[in-house]
Amino acid sequence: MDNRYYIFILSDSLGETASHVARAAMNQFLNKDYVVKKYNYVRDADAVEEIVIEASKHKSMVLFTTVMEDLTNTIVTMCATHNVICHDILSPVLGQFSSFFGDTPVRKPGTMYKLDDDYFERVAAIEFAVKYDDGKDLRGLKYADIVLLGISRTSKTPLSMYLSHKNVKVANVPLVPEIQVAKEIFQVPKNKLIGLTNSPEKLNEIRIERLRALGLSSDVEYANFDRILHELDYAEKVYKQLGCPVINVANKAIEETASIILEITGLNIKLK
Amino acid sequence: MDNRYYIFILSDSLGETASHVARAAMNQFLNKDYVVKKYNYVRDADAVEEIVIEASKHKSMVLFTTVMEDLTNTIVTMCATHNVICHDILSPVLGQFSSFFGDTPVRKPGTMYKLDDDYFERVAAIEFAVKYDDGKDLRGLKYADIVLLGISRTSKTPLSMYLSHKNVKVANVPLVPEIQVAKEIFQVPKNKLIGLTNSPEKLNEIRIERLRALGLSSDVEYANFDRILHELDYAEKVYKQLGCPVINVANKAIEETASIILEITGLNIKLK
Structure with missing residues (x-):
């Protein structure tokens, strides 16, 4: 033993x-x-x-x-x-x-997942999140419940996927200083937009890690501290211009950030 | 009241x-x-x-x-x-x-999600599933824990996303009779391949619904019964050729199919 x-x-x-x-x-x-x-x-x-x-x-x-x-x-x-x-x-x-x-339980196993409207809505939300991930198709923005914005490595994708499991339709769009903010983003109602940010130290750490995983040298501009500060500065300006709330994801689990987003957007979420 | x-x-x-x-x-x-x-x-x-x-x-x-x-x-x-x-x-x-x-609990709230290795592994698995969804990039197949195959509307995407939340790296590839099965699929170890199928009635129903949602007429070939039977027949032949297990997703919730996949592939899943 x-x-x-x-x-x-x-x-x-x-x-x-x-x-x-x-x-x-x-x-x-x-x-x-x-x-x-x-x-x-x-x-x-x-x-x-x-x-x-x-x-x-x-x-x-x-x-x-x-x-x-x-x-x-x-x-x-x-x-x-x-x-x-x-x-x-x-x-x-x-x-x-x-x-x-004042009733007895049916005591029937496996009744946890009913293939009802709620279920199919969830599947649709998951497919929506995959389809409109990473700004792949901006036509989706007008159908989204939430649009997440952020520079690289601010948890846009995992957040979108996590929220989609709660029946929320989420699109996410990357912010890159060299690329103009798409006009579709300015058409999204303010209460659906969320800006994501992260600490420069954390970004530096994660990006070096990511380059290493890709087999690239860590001195590429992507992980460079000045570059990161430039991107964060740019994102901050965009968020101000859009007037959207900003969440710093540093040291937060996806579940925690998602919970804050649902709170801020006032989305009434059905019990999962 | x-x-x-x-x-x-x-x-x-x-x-x-x-x-x-x-x-x-x-x-x-x-x-x-x-x-x-x-x-x-x-x-x-x-x-x-x-x-x-x-x-x-x-x-x-x-x-x-x-x-x-x-x-x-x-x-x-x-x-x-x-x-x-x-x-x-x-x-x-x-x-x-x-x-x-023989110990007392710490009684500290919010210790549910630790930003530990397991957590970052999960985030990586979610990003993996999004990146290698729908055969977008076949170079991912060799890094996948599981590769899902199936014709349109056999739950490939929601299954991939659900499994990724369990720290499993999943890629999925659509099967289309007109497109030759990619050689990369034949290089995937058999125990990682899963073929998905569905009943023709269910497929017909879902595809008509999908066309309606896209604002298209339901008499397009996509939802046509003969077309569906042709696709199912084609998929069956591919699965036989590959020698992979086949799961019929009709009337099964994503969670149930996912549980069967984990069982079949013998993946030892950490407690979520």
């Missing part, structure tokens, strides 16, 4: 809820040496037994999100039999909802 | 964990007319009070994921004072982890 902690995650479907909760909890404990083992689509007692026996060989905890009552009871019983700590994530919440709604 | 159910979701950070759990639970109750109100970055008693008072005006339940003990206690107390049902999602899990690790 090794000395590490093992976290077993069991789900009767894709396992996204269980992973989210497990990660949120684990992040509250520092410096732990743990191994995560994830099992999706667990739907019968045999599969449960196999996993619990595996868990019993280590210092393990089993976290699970299953909705079928029989299966849930099986997991609890088998963990007790094999002396494995286990935690049921969903049952307490289902219980609360049950009394709130 | 209207007659609908109100679900208030409170989080001290981005609220993704709370949303996931709430959605998983709500999907187990059918035909409920409910309103979801989401509050992120709730970090002080004043904010809590305002929300709980708002909740008390409706038939409400408060779900929350907060890690600071004071704040958690404030929510519970205020909900009790205002007669609002509330449910603490995270505390029971933190308690379990506490005994498992």
